[in-house]
Amino acid sequence: MREPVDVPIDDDVIRLGQFLKLANLIESGAEAKTVIAAGLVRVNDEIELRRxxxxxxxxxxxxxxxxxRVTG
Structure with missing residues (x-):
């Protein structure tokens, strides 16, 4: 896998579903829900099921x- 792209956020934290859209990894919130529930998203190399x-x-x-990568 390639080196992660740095994606800055405005606040201290961001929810996974929002970050997927911000980072242009998905098209919509509905898609976020689907791919996360299917176990297709990893956070820090672990499958994450919570949007x-x-x-x-x-x-x-x-x-x-x-x-x-989330950056401040």
């Missing part, structure tokens, strides 16, 4: 061969 998981700077999200 509301709070991410902080340094966390790395991976989906469909792409990855993005």
């Amino acid at each position: 509301g998981r709070q991410l902080r700077p340094g966390d790395v999200v991976a989906f469909a061969g792409h990855s993005a």
Whole structure:
């Protein structure tokens, strides 16, 4: 897998579903719900099933061969 792309956020935390859209890894919130529930999204190399998981700077999200790192 390629090096993660850095994606800055405005606040201290962001929810996983929102971050997937912000990082352009998915198209919509409905898609976020579907791919997360299917176990296709990894946070820090672990499968994450909670769309509301709070991410902080340094966390790395991976989906469909792409990855993005939360930055402040």
